[in-house]
Amino acid sequence: MNERAYLDAASAEVLHPAAREMLLSAVDSGWADPVRLHHEGRTARLLLDNARAVLAEGVGVRPDELYVTTSGTAAIRTGLSAVRAARRRVGDTVVHSAVEHSAVLHTAGAAAVEVGVDMSGRVDLEAFRAAVRQPGVAVAALQAANHEVGTRQPIEAATEACGDVPLLVDAAAALGHDVVPAGWSVLTASAHKWGGPAGVGLLAVRKGTRFAPDWAMDEREDGLSPGFPDVPNVLAAAAALQARLSEASALNTQHRAWIAEVRRRVAADIPDVEVVGDPVDCLPHVLTFSCLYVDGEALVTALDAEGFAVSSGSACTSSTLRPSHVLAAMGVITHGNVRISLARTTTYAEVDRFCSVLPGIVQRIRAEVGM
Amino acid sequence: MNLELDCRGLLCPLPVIKLAKALPTVAVGDTVTVLADDPAAATDIAAWCRMRAQELVSAAENTYVVRRLS
CATH class of the missing domain: 3.90.1150.10 (Aspartate Aminotransferase, domain 1)
Known part of the structure; x- marks a missing residue:
């Protein structure tokens, strides 16, 4: 062998040592339901708020713009669907590059306009610009960089091209490894790609971007990620991102x-x-x-x-x-x-x-x- | 002259390997027609022609016509 x-x-990536250490202590301190009003619940809530603040800083948003989901895929599905639903009066079309993560392709479905890429994997910016300016576009999606071949996408130019159309940037492959450009309306990422645990995704929604979940909502994460949150793993994800960004x-x-x-x-x-x-x-x-x-x-x-x-x-x-x-x-x-x-x-x-x-x-x- | 290669039921890279072996057996200017139903063949035969500087004359309905240029 x-x-x-x-x-x-x-x-x-294998769990970052900082995440492992955090996880081991958080399973003992952050197990309770963070929406409950008792001491144990408030402790979990405090830990979750701390984790959210660290994650938000890592992404470059305010804590109230950062939602925690159960995976990067869930973040993409939720983000695309909720923004699309909020703009249903404008239209239903999702414009995306041909090399997006399969979660984008699956969520966009039949109402998608796929924009081609060159041989390096970079989106045809002129075709993208033309596509997002057609009537009926609800949302556009473009990854920060491709997960299979590494090619970065021209996010700043795409943002400018989008005008009033919200742009979702899938930063799963980039966050923690590379600079993620600004200017997007929605950003998604996944903790296990930066040395955090599996089962934690990020969904950042800039203030002013309307979203309207069209599914059964509960009180968690403004309806964007239903169900009891995994506070220990979210803390571990935050510790990993903080450590990873410093390295x-x-x-x-x-x-x-x-x-x-x-x-x-x-x-x-x-x-x-x-x-x-x-x-x-x-x-x-x-x-x-x-x-x-x-x-x-x-x-x-x-x-x-x-x-x-x-x-x-x-x-x-x-x-x-x-x-x-x-x-x-x-x-x-x-x-x-x-x-x-x-x-x-x-x-x-x-x-x-x-x-x-x-x-x-x-x-x-x-x-x-x-x- | 055209040589036909029936690669139906074969998975990539086999259709491309058979094409690579067959093309030198035809004269420059002649063609090889590859029948292939593996979805990967659509990309791979076109990319092979580009890398090898051979001409992909047509590609439709699992039928790929390649002309030997050199």
């Missing part, structure tokens, strides 16, 4: 240098490989490439046997057996696809060993099919 090297931080600058520099090296060595050492995504205007910690004639599942499995945890957008690695809609929209090879994403615990030795081991694995899989 090889030593493990976890290179799938964009799927989930972000140093990690950003380190990750960019290492990703640049992987990019260079993959392209130099492996024939017939296409490294995809913008090489400069991108997330610091993500790199994606596709190897011609290689089965993605075989590649992920072989890398796993060598100790490397990576992700893939190839059809054979997905439960639906369809290729990644991101890679398809970009028009790049979908088979033989690998995404690596560096965690805060990643070392240079791991990155170096990955670059050394990969060419032989690709060569072996190709040889099996006579290529």
